[in-house]
């Protein structure tokens with residue numbers, strides 16, 4: 389287990405509603421390495437919006453990834469239903485193995501990646517990169533002008549991912565975390581918002597991909613194990 393020392397933020401959540409759009413859903417095959425028991429066989433991976441039935445799995449991911457400042461089950465429940473948040477889950481063979489939590493504040497045009505994690509057993513396979521891209525897509529669909537986040541100064545692996553994904557450092561918060569560590573602030577500009585026509589096309593494509601993913605995934609989610 390790692391400390392929340394590597395978390396995006398330790399601050400409380402709670403922002404006004406902005407109205408919810410649908411989230412693009414992706415499904416693709418993943419080849420599990422033999423060390424994970426997959427023996428090289430393909431397993432369907434996907435990203436979708438979290439539902440109330442995902443809360444227990446989200447809590448398990450949170451417990452496996454953060455020792456302190458965890459997002460509580462009650463908060464996940466509220467956020468999954470909130471119009472001011474996108475909770476996206478990464479699934480492998482229908483089991484939730486990671487998530488990204490994006491918050492929106494009405495009228496600011498700023499999306500905040502509040503938390504972001506992948507279960508230890510599934511790391512270094514590109515799941516975080518995919519979740520980050522989906523979080524950015526969600527912010528684009530909300531017509532945000534940028535995505536911002538905070539990351540511990542010593543969380544160099546996440547910083548490498550952010551830099552490679554178009555984020556740049558815009559500042560630093562001193563004494564930000566419970567243990568007094570500093571946070572670095574990162575931002576990714578999103579450019580001009582898409583036109584209504586482009587948004588409609590994106591929505592149509594998302595519905596198509598969603599249908600494809602559901603039919604390809606098959607079966608009920610397996611029990612999640614850390």
Ligand SMILES: CC(C)(COP(=O)(O)OP(=O)(O)OC[C@H]1O[C@@H](n2cnc3c(N)ncnc32)[C@H](O)[C@@H]1OP(=O)(O)O)[C@@H](O)C(=O)NCCC(=O)NCCS
Nearest residue numbers: 394395396504505506511512513514515516517545548549
């Ligand atoms: C950070 C975290 C989300 C990365 O998840 P992941 O699925 O293993 O990441 P990916 O496989 O998508 O890796 C994407 C990139 O991140 C960087 N990275 C991820 N893990 C790394 C590590 N252990 N060491 C160095 N770089 C790393 C690399 O640049 C990597 O690209 P590469 O594989 O081409 O080198 C995961 O380690 C985690 O949940 N950590 C605890 C919670 C946390 O820190 N959340 C982020 C808060 S801001």
